[in-house]
Amino acid sequence: MHSTVNVASGQGPTLPELAGLLTDDKPLDRTTVNSWEDIEFVQAVHATGRRKLILCALWTEICMAFTALDALREAYGVYPVIDAIGGTSPVAHRAGLDRVIQAGGQPISWVSLACELQRDWARVETVPKIVEIVLADRLLAESPSQREVEVAPTA
Numbered sequence: 001m002h003s004t005v006n007v008a009s010g011q012g013p014t015l016p017e018l019a020g021l022l023t024d025d026k027p028l029d030r031t032t033v034n035s036w037e038d039i040e041f042v043q044a045v046h047a048t049g050r051r052k053l054i055l056c057a058l059w060t061e062i063c064m065a066f067t068a069l070d071a072l073r074e075a076y077g078v079y080p081v082i083d084a085i086g087g088t089s090p091v092a093h094r095a096g097l098d099r100v101i102q103a104g105g106q107p108i109s110w111v112s113l114a115c116e117l118q119r120d121w122a123r124v125e126t127v128p129k130i131v132e133i134v135l136a137d138r139l140l141a142e143s144p145s146q147r148e149v150e151v152a153p154t155a
Helices: 016-021 039-048 060-073 090-102 110-118 127-142 144-151
Strands: 003-005 028-030 052-059 077-086
Touching: 028 039, 052 060, 060 077, 060 090, 077 090, 077 110, 110 127
Parallel strands: 003 028, 052 077
Antiparallel strands: none
């Protein structure tokens, strides 16, 4: 499930790269900066029957932190994806994460999350996509010098 803030009133669309991945998931557009203050959002979370929330957001110290703190008060497990959230500054990002961690949130990186969801390489139906997303599209693409080292012939 994904939620947007004030898109209906022209405040800006979901990032095109993200929107392209979420075509089957109609966004819940709200006016509050805290998703947990939006009745439709909370009802949708409750309807899943799940007790763990993986949170990404535009602003760590606002949209993610406010929602996480309220969800933690209701005994949800909260997992902020630390490198899929951005603060208004590095200090604000760190402060937002610290606040959520002190309240019981469990930070996770996107790579760790992807591998945790995969769990077992014997789940062969998901392996190609995990390898594509984690290795080919991101880690190897972001580190050309590392890739050169890995494929360089040895003497």
